[in-house]
Amino acid sequence: MNISEQEQDIVIVGGGISGLATALALRRKGIKSMVLERSETLRAAGVGIIMQPNGWRALDQLGVAAKLRQTCTEIPSGVFISVAEGKCRESELPLGKGELRCLKRMELMKALAEELPVESVYLGCRAVFILLDPLTSNPLLQLHDGTLIKAKIVIGCDGVNSIISKFVGVNSPKLFSRCATRGFTYYEGGHSFGDKFRFYSSNDVTLGQLPVTDKLVYWFLTRVLTSQDLSDAKKDPAYITKASLEAIKGFPEEIVELVKNTEPNTLYLTELRYRAPWDLVRTKFRKGTVVVAGDAMHAMCPFISQGGGASLEDAVVLARCLSEKLKQAAEGGGKRLVEEALDEYVRERRMRVFWLSLQTYFIGLAQDNTSKVKKALGIAGLILVFGDQTSHTDYDCGHL
Ligand SMILES: Cc1cc2nc3c(=O)[nH]c(=O)nc-3n(C[C@H](O)[C@H](O)[C@H](O)COP(=O)(O)OP(=O)(O)OC[C@H]3O[C@@H](n4cnc5c(N)ncnc54)[C@H](O)[C@@H]3O)c2cc1C
The missing domain is CATH 3.50.50.60 (FAD/NAD(P)-binding domain)
Structure with a gap:
C-alpha cells in the first residue's frame, strides 16, 4: 500500500x-x-x-x-420473438430513438x-x-x-x-427471483445474425442477442433462480452452460448453438439484486x-x-x-x-x-x-x- x-x-x-x-x-x-x-x-x-x-x-x-x-457495431433495429411449443412468432422490438450498441x-x-x-x-x-x-x-x-x-x-x-x-x-x-447468464460467442468466419437486437421470450425464459462486431455476439438470458445458482456451481462454466441449455429447450437451433459455443471464460451467472423504487424516493x-x-x-x-x-x-x-x-x-x-x-x-x-x-x-x-x-x-x-x-x-x- x-x-x-x-x-x-x-x-x-x-x-x-x-x-x-x-x-x-x-x-x-x-x-x-x-x-x-x-x-x-x-x-x-x-x-x-x-x-x-x-x-x-x-x-x-x-x-x-x-x-x-x-x-462495436451500431444496432439500428430489433426483433421480438415469442417462442411457444417450438414455434417462433416475430414482431418489432421497439428501440429508443438514436444510437444503440453493445460494448465490450x-x-x-x-x-x-x-x-x-x-x-x-x-x-x-x-x-x-x-x-x-x-x-x-x-x-x-x-x-x-x-x-x-x-x-x-x-x-x-x-x-x-x-x-x-x-x-x-x-x-x-x-434479491430478485430470477438470475441472469451472460456470455460472448465468437464466430471465426463471421456470424450470420446481421445487425439486429433479437429478443426471445418463452413462458419462463428471456434471451437477448446482439452483435458486438461482425465476429462477436453477446447474449444474455434470464430464468428462475434456483438454490444451485446461489452455490459455487455458478462459477462453473459447465454448470452455467448446462442450465442455460436446459432453459432454452425449444428455442431455434442457431440460439442453442450460440449458447453451446460460448467462450467458457466469458460466461457469467449472477443473481439479480435491486433497490426498491420507493427507497429511491x-x-x-x-x-x-x-x-x-x-x-x-x-x-x-x-x-x-x-x-x-x-x-x-x-x-x-x-x-x-x-x-x-x-x-x-x-x-x-x-x-x-x-x-x-x-x-x-x-x-x-x-x-x-x-x-x-x-x-x-x-x-x-x-x-x-x-x-x-x-x-x-x-x-x-x-x-x-x-x-x-x-x-x-x-x-x-x-x-x-
Ligand atoms: C445481468 C446484468 C446485465 C446488465 N446489463 C446492462 C446493460 O446491458 N446496460 C447497462 O447500462 N447496464 C447493465 N447492467 C447494469 C450495470 O452492469 C451496472 O449498473 C453497472 O455495472 C454499475 O456499475 P458500478 O460501478 O456502480 O458497480 P460495479 O460494476 O459493481 O463496480 C463496483 C466496484 O467497486 C468495487 N468495490 C466494491 N466494494 C469496494 C470496497 N469496499 N472498496 C473498494 N472497492 C470496492 C468493486 O470491486 C467494483 O469494481 C447489467 C447488470 C446485470 C446484473
Whole structure:
C-alpha cells in the first residue's frame, strides 16, 4: 500500500464503471480525485453492456464516445420473438430513438481508465469502514490494511453491496427471483445474425442477442433462480452452460448453438439484486460530505439495460454540480457549499433513477409466473405508467 495518511480532497470508493466515470468527469472539470478499487485489476464482470442513446450522450460528455464507437457495431433495429411449443412468432422490438450498441465492458472500462492519471487509481485497496470525524465532520475512511484516509468528500461507487450506501442510510438491496447468464460467442468466419437486437421470450425464459462486431455476439438470458445458482456451481462454466441449455429447450437451433459455443471464460451467472423504487424516493443518499452513485445508489434489475447508462449520467451530473460549488467554495463557505452541491446532484438524479427503477420493477412483476396478481399488477403498471417503454432512452444528462 502506497497511500500516505494525509488528507485527500475527493476519494471515490470503487473502480467500476461508476467510479471511473465519476473520476473522469471530475478530471474533465479540472478536479482531482483518488479511486480506490478492492480488486488487483480493473474488473469487467459480465462481458457485454448495452449502451443506449442516453448512455452515449453521457459518454460524449466524458469524451470517450468516439473511441468506443470504433469498437462495436451500431444496432439500428430489433426483433421480438415469442417462442411457444417450438414455434417462433416475430414482431418489432421497439428501440429508443438514436444510437444503440453493445460494448465490450472491458473496452468501456479501459476507455475511462486510460483518460485518468495512472497514479489516481489505487488497485487492491478495499475500504472497510467509514465514519465522520467527530471534530471536523470530514469523512474518515479505513482500508483493509489499517490505512486511514482523511477525505473532504467521499463518493461511494462500490456497487450493489456498497458499504458507503449503508453508511448514508440506504436500505439493503433485495434479491430478485430470477438470475441472469451472460456470455460472448465468437464466430471465426463471421456470424450470420446481421445487425439486429433479437429478443426471445418463452413462458419462463428471456434471451437477448446482439452483435458486438461482425465476429462477436453477446447474449444474455434470464430464468428462475434456483438454490444451485446461489452455490459455487455458478462459477462453473459447465454448470452455467448446462442450465442455460436446459432453459432454452425449444428455442431455434442457431440460439442453442450460440449458447453451446460460448467462450467458457466469458460466461457469467449472477443473481439479480435491486433497490426498491420507493427507497429511491425517500432515501437521502448523502451524509455530511459522503454521497453515492451508480449501483451503490440505484441497483436495478437489468430488464431495460440502464444501470450502466444511468451510472454514466450520475458521473456527469455529480461533476457538474460539484464543480460549480467548488469554485464558489474557494472563496469561503467550503463544507456547506459542498453539501449543497451533493444535495443538488441527488435532487437531479432522484426522479430519473426512480422511474428507471420503477419500470424494471414492473417488468420483474410481469415476469413473475408464481402469482397471477403480481403479474397482472406488473403488466397494468407498464401499460398505465410507461405507455412508451423506450422513453427512458430520451433522457439527456446535459453538459458536464
Ligand atoms: C445481468 C446484468 C446485465 C446488465 N446489463 C446492462 C446493460 O446491458 N446496460 C447497462 O447500462 N447496464 C447493465 N447492467 C447494469 C450495470 O452492469 C451496472 O449498473 C453497472 O455495472 C454499475 O456499475 P458500478 O460501478 O456502480 O458497480 P460495479 O460494476 O459493481 O463496480 C463496483 C466496484 O467497486 C468495487 N468495490 C466494491 N466494494 C469496494 C470496497 N469496499 N472498496 C473498494 N472497492 C470496492 C468493486 O470491486 C467494483 O469494481 C447489467 C447488470 C446485470 C446484473
